[in-house]
Amino acid sequence: MTKKIKIVEVGPRDGLQNEKSFVATEDKLEFIRLLSETGLSTIEVTSFVRPDKIPQMKDAANLYPQVLKFTQEKGIATPCLVPNLKGLEVAKELGVTEISMFTATSSTFNQKNINATIEEAHARQIEVAKAALNEGMKVRGYLSTVFGCPYEKDIEDKDILDGIQRLLDLGCYEISLGDTIGVANPDQVKRITKLIAKNFDLKQMAMHFHDTEGMALANIYASLEEGIEVFDSSAAGLGGCPYAKGASGNVATDDVVNLLHKLGYETGVDMDKLHDASSFIISKIGHTAPSKFFQAYKGRK
Ligand code: HMG
Numbered sequence: 001m002t003k004k005i006k007i008v009e010v011g012p013r014d015g016l017q018n019e020k021s022f023v024a025t026e027d028k029l030e031f032i033r034l035l036s037e038t039g040l041s042t043i044e045v046t047s048f049v050r051p052d053k054i055p056q057m058k059d060a061a062n063l064y065p066q067v068l069k070f071t072q073e074k075g076i077a078t079p080c081l082v083p084n085l086k087g088l089e090v091a092k093e094l095g096v097t098e099i100s101m102f103t104a105t106s107s108t109f110n111q112k113n114i115n116a117t118i119e120e121a122h123a124r125q126i127e128v129a130k131a132a133l134n135e136g137m138k139v140r141g142y143l144s145t146v147f148g149c150p151y152e153k154d155i156e157d158k159d160i161l162d163g164i165q166r167l168l169d170l171g172c173y174e175i176s177l178g179d180t181i182g183v184a185n186p187d188q189v190k191r192i193t194k195l196i197a198k199n200f201d202l203k204q205m206a207m208h209f210h211d212t213e214g215m216a217l218a219n220i221y222a223s224l225e226e227g228i229e230v231f232d233s234s235a236a237g238l239g240g241c242p243y244a245k246g247a248s249g250n251v252a253t254d255d256v257v258n259l260l261h262k263l264g265y266e267t268g269v270d271m272d273k274l275h276d277a278s279s280f281i282i283s284k285i286g287h288t289a290p291s292k293f294f295q296a297y298k299g300r301k
């Protein structure tokens with residue numbers, strides 16, 4: 001039987017949040033419409049965060065309801081990042097059905113990113129998760145800086161396990177483990193995944209690799225060998241966190257789908273249609289796509 005792997009498309013959120021020039025709401029909408037045609041089952045749409053901190057997401061309240069036109073009838077999940085109760089209020093009003101909460105293994109990164117230590121973020125998230133679950137929302141958790149931090153040198157195993165436990169205790173159905181600055185290597189990924197498997201159910205874990213050092217695909221291969229079945233990625237390989245210095249794009253959905261299909265996995269994603277979505281967003285942001293496979297595919301067309 002062909003093994004299924006789930007892709008969580010984070011292009012409209014992580015992919016665009018680091019782009020300097022504002023992408024027009026109508027272009028984001030068309031990008032998401034094209035993504036909704038590809039067979040992807042989850043598209044992370046936007047973030048309800050401070051617009052002065054992440055200006056690219058300032059149109060979240062306008063964008064989200066329009067996205068539902070393409071996603072709702074196909075049953076595509078449309079999670080949005082929510083950092084606090086204020087963000088949750090907006091999400092609730094707009095009918096958001098799934099939120100992602102985010103924290104890190106590193107307090108310094110958390111401070112820069114969300115103005116909270118690990119403890120403060122956890123205290124906030126207890127309230128956010130409770131209120132979201134009461135509303136019937138699904139809650140996903142991100143744990144950033146699992147494989148390295150731009151500010152704190154060593155991430156202890158205990159910090160990773162504690163971070164996962166806390167997010168699970170809040171009621172997250174899945175934890176996405178972030179290589180926020182793209183410094184992981186396959187041996188490290190294997191070691192940490194083995195450690196996590198000893199303590200938790202790997203079926204509740206996803207991997208979120210940034211490709212700063214070009215090792216994301218190797219890290220995905222290592223994760224697959226350890227039994228991970230969910231990967232976050234962004235069309236064309238855009239992305240990065242403005243509060244993670246030097247980090248580049250997410251691993252490209254184009255590259256991940258190509259790898260998975262060549263290894264015999266099923267993703268449900270149509271490569272031609274994915275290429276259309278990636279081409280569209282690249283034409284709007286005015287720089288080349290980091291994705292190797294995107295370039296190769298374009299050359300063959
Ligand atoms: P804060 O400054 O601590 O919030 O921000 P505050 O409660 O002190 O309020 C200060 C002001 O912000 C107030 O406005 C609030 O109303 C407003 P004022 O009264 O001064 O006019 N405010 C908000 N406005 C809009 N939406 C909100 C909100 N909350 C407060 N939700 C906060 C804390 C977390 C909101 C802020 O630091 C922030 O927005 N940070 C941006 C975080 C972010 O989006 N980072 C990128 C995504 S994370 C990532 O990329 C990593 C990931 O991909 C995984 C990986 O790669 O590892 C997920």
Ligand code: MG
Pocket residue numbers: 014178180208210240241250
């Ligand atoms: Mg990220």
